[in-house]
Amino acid sequence: MTTIPPAPPDQAAAHFAALLAYETDCWDVHHALTTGTADFVLLDVRSPELYAAGHVPGATNLPHGRIVERNLAGYPPETVFVVYCAGPHCNGADKAALRLARLGRPVKKMIGGVTGWLDEGFALKTA
Template sequence: MTTAVTAVAPAVSDRALKHFETAFEFETDCWDVHDALSGGKQDFVLLDVRSHALYEQGHVPGAVSLPHGKIVEGMMKDYPANTVFVVYCAGPHCNGAHRGAIRLARLGRPVKLMIGGVTGWLDEGFTLETGRK
């Protein structure tokens, strides 16, 4: 019997290992971001790439509001070239974080996605801040 799950066989273990290990180069999760922020070990800039209005309604504490469409070289001048950026948007249903990551990568900036976005943050039981910094 074959289902839609097994109709395409899983990758062989060495390919699966490479795929899943490589994923960590591109993404992090809400728990790891929270741990870094709450432990005072933040070695990245957290960017909320949604609109300023959505940011003001609720954002991850410590995040900077920079909508993905505004990520241009001039906005990056205050950050050293090796600054690691972690981007997030509303959640899995939103591609804004991917758009922001593309813009940062095109500018030669190190970037990771915080998978789950605001939805994931709330699902983990973490709280949001409101207002603008």
């Protein structure tokens, strides 16, 4: 484990602070949604079929390939988006986050996606 020594604490702090600027987790999203403190729009970026089969309650379906300015026109420019896809084996959330960032929109990825949500013991909603 220490064959490669850990980074100096100041570098580790910068690294982990940066991660938290890009990512959030299922528990934090669930807490915000269930306490009414969500200050973000949760986007399920999978296909409409997968969304209908089971999605995070409160999520809006916008497949990553459809993230264009026209489809975001109803959201003020400062709206924070949190995106998720199927799980760690899927890069749809990364593609969505990249599209949103390139459109100048603030974005974070919910790590774990649907798989993480279920692993935490949270229920999905069907359409």
